[in-house]
Amino acid sequence: MANTLLAIDELDVAFTIGGKQYPALRQLSFEVREKERVGIVGESGCGKSLTSLSVMGLLPESAAITRGQISLAGKTLSAGLREEWHSTRGRQVAMIFQDPMTALNPLMPVGKQIAEMALTHLAVTRKEAKQMALEMMAKVGLSRIEQLYGEYPHRLSGGMMQRMMIAMALICQPKLLIADEPTTALDVTIQAQILALLREMNRSTGTAMLFISHDLGVIREVCERVIVMYAGFIVEDAPVQDILENPKHPYTAALLQALPSVEKRGQALYTIPGRVPPLTERGGGCPFAGRCPRAFGICHTITPELDTGMDGHRVRCHLYVEGRLCG
Template sequence: MEKVLDIQNLHAAFSIQKKDYEVLHDISFSINRNETVCVVGESGCGKSVTTLCIMQLLPKNGKIQSGSIYVDGTDLTKLSKKEVRKFRGKKMGMIFQEPMTALNPLLTIGFQLRENIINHRGASKKEANAIAIEYLKKVGIANPEQRLKQYPFQLSGGLRQRVLIAMVLSAQPDLLIADEPTTALDVTIQKQVLSLLNDLKKDMNAGILFITHDLGVVAEIADRVVVLYAGRKVEEGTTHQIFKNPLHPYTIGLMNAVPNVDLDEFEIRPIPGTFPNITEKIDGCRFNPRCPHASSCPKCFETAPEMIEAEPGHFVACHLKK
């Protein structure tokens, strides 16, 4: 299978007041063509930073310390700024969390779609218009000709997210990065956008990196799941493996935290404790202050657990699973 994205041993850090704090530690995973990989975890675990690393859009105080990011076989970390810019849009497109602010409010939808198509496909204005209409139809927008003339404020959130998806897809990227694209939408629209992405993936033959903290969304869309905790990958497996047989105590905690209406005992069981600050130093496993099993295992406080393959394709980093 062809890999559209391959991240290897990625380390990234933010410098705050001239001190570097590691936000991503040894992250590795890959995405094949026609596959959706979900990255899940709490706010601040490094999900969005991962996407920004791939897009090379880290804020000024952030940097990739080591590791490589291959998109379509090219290592982005070795490219110049100008070369990376050619990759953005063309090879990898990104859908943002907040559709309300991700469009320029002063320009029509049509202008913004066309400018992107002309830029990436070298189409004439007329061709670009036709392509724009085609893609708006693809994302399920009724009377696209009219929509092209409208400004972002005239569209609802769901419509704007569709426009953004159309904009990203119209450049025909091989990798689609979606950073919580449904978080700002209400549930019915969320469902529509998810099935839209599923259909489009098959259509475009692209790989999707989907960032979310919503396990319901994961179950719906993902082929494989990567669980991040405090900048580290703690578990990786197919969606089936992760949901049927979660191995890491953190993943189990996440599953339990989802309320299940079908059970008699309708109760949310949160993971105790709070997420560590990046400035905090924790020896051993980063999850140990919150882990229910750590107290009986001294190793958890001494060394960081290595990634092991518990079953084919299912990896976990936990001392207790050895």
């Protein structure tokens, strides 16, 4: 088995609003191994993006890590050390964002923005950086690269821009690529192309991926393993096939049920009743208890532990003990 690349251990992140602390991520523990493609899925407000921002050290000012730690390639990242982050961000961990249209500087030619990334982190000359940028642009499937290099972002389509973002993210050959809903702002055909590109890049460069999405369908396309999050907790963590065929947590099951498919054609789409409890309304007990069809007594009072089954399939639910359904 490949070595552990990213290890998050018992991480708590809380927002401070008006002097009061509201936990947003709780007891977050997971690992990403080298070259692995891991997905994080969940509804809006479950802490998916906050997880990625924690890894990047880019938490908003009102949020802070209150417990636990993050280590990358064996090195612990502490929130305080600026220099550490500068050498990590972009060099070891790169990130691509939801909306490529706003993630590029409108007043700088796109090629130059890619080259700038190499200039920041690698000991290269301007000329070499440009050459690297052009090569990278070709690798992500762009044509007419010489001409594109000098174009401004408003002249490009969304798909081209997301390819540019991927080229920029991978130019320094980072060990980990965080993709925060990279296809949400794109239309469906482009979405499929970008997903295929990400898979291909993972294969050819060996960059591990942490892929964040609210769409299990997209995760299924790209990832090997999926982490399901709900209200700041990891509720299930297993290989993709395992989760699709045998979802354990009622929340995962509900997410799968809500996925449209050809077989369900003509039927009304399933929706999970209720909504994710906002930060200010989260209490004890299982985070999903309020919306869970199978909730019983202790679900409302005691938060279940993240239970690891024999096969490494982790689930946070009172219905399971050592990976087996009971009751």
